[in-house]
Amino acid sequence: MKKILLNLFLIGGLIALYLEGTAKESNEKLNVLFIAIDDLNDWIGPMGGNPQVKTPHLDRFAKKSIVMSKAYCGSTVCGPSRSALLTGKYCHNTGVYGNETNLKMAPKAKDLETLPEYFGNRGYHTLSAGKIFHKHQTAEGLDEGQWAFHEFAKPKTEPGSGGMLWKKMAVHPDHKYGGSPLQWGATKAPLEKTKDYVNAKWAADQLERDFDGKPFFMALGISRPHLPFFVPQKYFDMYPEENVKIAPFKLDDYDDILNPDGKPAFKGPNVTWMAVEKSNAHLALNRAYMASVTYADDCLGMLFEVLANSQYADNTIVMLWGDHGWYLGEKLKYRKTGLWEEAARVPFMVRVPGVSEGAKSDGVINLLDMYPTLLELCGLPANPKNDGRSFVKLIENPQMKWNEPTLTTIGFKNHSLTDGRYRYIWYGGGKGAEELYDHESDPMEYKNLANNPEFAKIKAHFKSLLPKNNEERGPNNKFKKKSSKKSL
Numbered sequence: 012m013k014k015i016l017l018n019l020f021l022i023g024g025l026i027a028l029y030l031e032g033t034a035k036e037s038n039e040k041l042n043v044l045f046i047a048i049d050d051l052n053d054w055i056g057p058m059g060g061n062p063q064v065k066t067p068h069l070d071r072f073a074k075k076s077i078v079m080s081k082a083y084c085g086s087t088v089c090g091p092s093r094s095a096l097l098t099g100k101y102c103h104n105t106g107v108y109g110n111e112t113n114l115k116m117a118p119k120a121k122d123l124e125t126l127p128e129y130f131g132n133r134g135y136h137t138l139s140a141g142k143i144f145h146k147h148q149t150a151e152g153l154d155e156g157q158w159a160f161h162e163f164a165k166p167k168t169e170p171g172s173g174g175m176l177w178k179k180m181a182v183h184p185d186h187k188y189g190g191s192p193l194q195w196g197a198t199k200a201p202l203e204k205t206k207d208y209v210n211a212k213w214a215a216d217q218l219e220r221d222f223d224g225k226p227f228f229m230a231l232g233i234s235r236p237h238l239p240f241f242v243p244q245k246y247f248d249m250y251p252e253e254n255v256k257i258a259p260f261k262l263d264d265y266d267d268i269l270n271p272d273g274k275p276a277f278k279g280p281n282v283t284w285m286a287v288e289k290s291n292a293h294l295a296l297n298r299a300y301m302a303s304v305t306y307a308d309d310c311l312g313m314l315f316e317v318l319a320n321s322q323y324a325d326n327t328i329v330m331l332w333g334d335h336g337w338y339l340g341e342k343l344k345y346r347k348t349g350l351w352e353e354a355a356r357v358p359f360m361v362r363v364p365g366v367s368e369g370a371k372s373d374g375v376i377n378l379l380d381m382y383p384t385l386l387e388l389c390g391l392p393a394n395p396k397n398d399g400r401s402f403v404k405l406i407e408n409p410q411m412k413w414n415e416p417t418l419t420t421i422g423f424k425n426h427s428l429t430d431g432r433y434r435y436i437w438y439g440g441g442k443g444a445e446e447l448y449d450h451e452s453d454p455m456e457y458k459n460l461a462n463n464p465e466f467a468k469i470k471a472h473f474k475s476l477l478p479k480n481n482e483e484r485g486p487n488n489k490f491k492k493k494s495s496k497k498s499l
């Protein structure tokens with residue numbers, strides 16, 4: 012009898028232990044810190060895009076994370092890039108091709124469960140500050156994607172987001188940009204009062220709280236180095252003009268990009284490049300971009316330090332990404348857009364505590380792959396609507412072969428594919444020009460091999476992978492800024 016009781020006691024104890032174990036497991040879901048940096052290209056230490064640029068905090072963070080040196084965006088402009096990665100679907104499957112289309116108005120995108128919603132609907136507490144979704148005016152007010160989060164913070168900052176300047180500098184004032192003006196200058200506000208710092212500090216403060224026992228998904232959007240390049244003077248001072256080397260370009264670079272009729276696909280350098288050239292502002296813009304990157308790095312440094320000393324240091328995934336690259340004169344262009352490497356490649360780092368820390372991977376990934384990857388890392392069910400593929404295996408084994416061609420799109424039917432070695436470009440929405448570059452011999456994409464018969468097979472292979480169906484463009488946003496004042 013005694014023995015039976017003892018056995019029952021032991022079995023009961025084991026069951027209790029098992030139950031405790033499962034409860035513990037469910038309480039130990041990893042948190043997610045999802046950090047977007049607007050318009051950041053590969054000019055950071057861990058990506059090696061420009062050795063002049065100082066990013067000490069990202070350098071340190073790289074030692075605790077995996078640097079993905081071949082990460083690419085779904086589109087080379089903010090709105091469609093962010094819509095694609097947040098809905099998990101390629102632009103040609105949603106019709107969100109430009110900043111003027113709100114994903115909530117696009118028939119093929121509006122009902123998709125976005126990444127933060129997916130977490131929020133499955134036990135996570137979601138919160139956000141700064142730009143994650145591209146913003147759009149609507150009849151009801153400004154849509155900044157606040158509907159996707161449980162908490163959407165807008166911490167107070169100095170007037171002009173700390174952008175009140177001592178002196179504003181700009182390229183060729185009569186130049187019609189059609190985008191944010193190319194402006195730079197030193198803010199009057201100190202670092203601590205500028206917008207990105209204030210938002211990063213808000214994120215840091217959240218790491219002091221708990222979330223009623225729930226894991227969190229916290230998104231932080233850093234605005235710099237997006238234009239205007241307004242940052243405190245000390246960041247300009249880190250780059251004395253006489254030391255700054257500007258990014259390389261070749262004046263005849265477009266000569267080998269031809270339409271099928273043999274005529275040049277590009278008439279000449281991009282209009283913004285010409286304005287910068289006329290104003291002799293290459294150096295000033297290169298320098299102001301570098302200063303803006305170092306400023307963003309400082310804001311992140313404060314957040315990383317708070318995270319490292321918080322209760323969340325060892326149970327939080329940090330995924331840090333740029334929404335697309337940025338030209339600083341390369342390919343005779345400034346800003347974003349286009350389908351070349353400078354715009355398609357993005358900075359990307361992921362920290363999964365205890366996994367492959369300090370590793371570097373050449374695996375080819377797309378920002379759309381973040382959605383399924385985060386679900387798998389956090390033990391959430393896969394979303395069958397995702398176009399991307401999880402790269403958890405690559406995180407676990409950063410040196411494995413991972414080079415399926417990945418897609419970047421700009422506008423309707425203009426696509427680019429890269430497998431990490433070759434880049435193929437097809438302007439299907441234009442006159443059908445093609446480009447092919449071999450990064451092993453030509454990292455700056457100067458020499459177009461599309462019409463070289465030696466590469467015909469490689470080109471044909473890429474061509475066969477182009478999307479077969481391209482959704483019609485989603486509707487343009489018809490609401491102007493002044494049509495409403497109320498925020499959603």
Ligand SMILES: [Ca+2]
Nearest residue numbers: 049050089334
């Ligand atoms: Ca952007």
Ligand SMILES: [Ca+2]
Nearest residue numbers: 264265457458
């Ligand atoms: Ca060329």
